[in-house]
């Protein structure tokens with residue numbers, strides 16, 4: 001979605017609201033399986049004293065797979081994005097501003113890359129997910145499996161000493 005910023009680019013205090021759909025296929029991954037409610041972004045680009053900033057929220061609903069136990073679950077998506085934009089960015093600049101070209105930006109492409117960069121690296125069904133037993137593969141969220149915990153090698157030495 002092309003967002004033409006020419007009306008606000010030279011006007012401090014001006015703002016331009018926008019709303020755009022994002023490409024669900026592009027945002028999916030091993031951890032994010034699908035989007036039962038397609039991802040959309042709403043926000044605005046604001047000219048604050050000559051500097052452009054994009055503020056938006058990406059919303060939708062995701063079907064995820066837990067990194068630890070493999071369970072599938074659904075989660076509301078509401079990710080805020082605050083991204084500075086810059087019109088005349090020198091090519092060797094190390095600024096993290098997003099370049100404005102031809103007085104505009106591809107808002108969907110910008111938000112899709114923000115989503116991919118900011119996404120929590122771990123996708124867990126719950127913060128304290130117990131995961132799977134490394135021996136029998138049982139989902140430990142459903143209760144203990146009865147496997148003996150792997151003995152700590154230091155204690156094994158101690159036990160041998162005590163056995164004597």
Ligand SMILES: [Zn+2]
Nearest residue numbers: 066069125129
């Ligand atoms: Zn889990």
Ligand SMILES: [Zn+2]
Nearest residue numbers: 133136145147
């Ligand atoms: Zn087990």
